Amino acid sequence: MKKLLMFFSVLLPWAMRRSLLEKQFGYSIHPGSHIGFAWIFPRRLVLEEGARIGHLTLCKNIDLLHLGAHAIIGQLNWITGFPTGASRHFAHQTDRHPELILETHSGISSRHLIDCTARVRIGAFATIGGFRSQLITHTIDLAAGRQTAEPIDIGEYCFTGTNSVMLGGSSLPHHSVLGAQSLLNKKWDEPYRLYAGVPAKPLKELSPEMEYFRRSEGFVW
Numbered sequence: 001m002k003k004l005l006m007f008f009s010v011l012l013p014w015a016m017r018r019s020l021l022e023k024q025f026g027y028s029i030h031p032g033s034h035i036g037f038a039w040i041f042p043r044r045l046v047l048e049e050g051a052r053i054g055h056l057t058l059c060k061n062i063d064l065l066h067l068g069a070h071a072i073i074g075q076l077n078w079i080t081g082f083p084t085g086a087s088r089h090f091a092h093q094t095d096r097h098p099e100l101i102l103e104t105h106s107g108i109s110s111r112h113l114i115d116c117t118a119r120v121r122i123g124a125f126a127t128i129g130g131f132r133s134q135l136i137t138h139t140i141d142l143a144a145g146r147q148t149a150e151p152i153d154i155g156e157y158c159f160t161g162t163n164s165v166m167l168g169g170s171s172l173p174h175h176s177v178l179g180a181q182s183l184l185n186k187k188w189d190e191p192y193r194l195y196a197g198v199p200a201k202p203l204k205e206l207s208p209e210m211e212y213f214r215r216s217e218g219f220v221w
Contacts, residue, residue, distance in 0.1 A: 006041055021045070033067070036075070040065070042099075043083060051102075054110070062116045064099035068124070070218055071102035074110040081116035082138070082149075089147055090117070090138075096149055103156070105218025118149035118168055123156035125218055130162020130180065137168040155191070157213050160184075175213050177206065 179196025
């Protein structure tokens with residue numbers, strides 16, 4: 001029955017769909033937010049004022065999708081993971097949080113793959129730019145012979161270039177840029193830097209006076 005409701009809801013006009021999603025699935029969806037023709041069915045969904053999700057994006061098998069005010073997920077993104085529950089997978093990680101958090105005015109452009117087996121946080125005013133980037137939180141621990149997952153953290157006012165890879169346990173400091181086709185595989189803590197390469201490392205200091213770092217609106221025109 002629940003699957004039928006899911007399919008049926010996708011076909012409804014947005015006002016009716018929003019009402020059904022709140023009443024039947026317990027989602028929290030601000031009247032000023034919007035979901036396009038997309039399959040968005042995490043366990044919990046929170047859309048704050050002005051949040052938007054584009055057409056043909058898929059989100060499933062995660063505990064929480066939370067978009068802060070005016071956060072945007074574009075078209076054709078694939079967001080999935082492994083939810084908590086009674087399973088041998090990740091049973092050793094009792095504090096695992098399979099969720100995607102987009103803070104206020106942050107954005108994910110189009111055609112990205114985001115694995116939220118552990119938490120992925122996109123900080124306020126940060127942008128996952130370009131196409132075909134991969135955020136992968138889980139892997140196989142070869143020493144232990146089991147799967148494991150670690151969070152990914154993208155700081156406030158960051159920008160990540162096209163076709164980049166970000167692995168579990170990595171973080172990009174606030175007000176930083178990850179160059180196109182780079183591999184982020186560790187925690188960095190120096191802000192106002194360009195990180196690039198395979199693996200990524202700090203290459204250049206960036207001016208705090210750059211307008212991207214000072215803007216008060218998330219979408220870049």
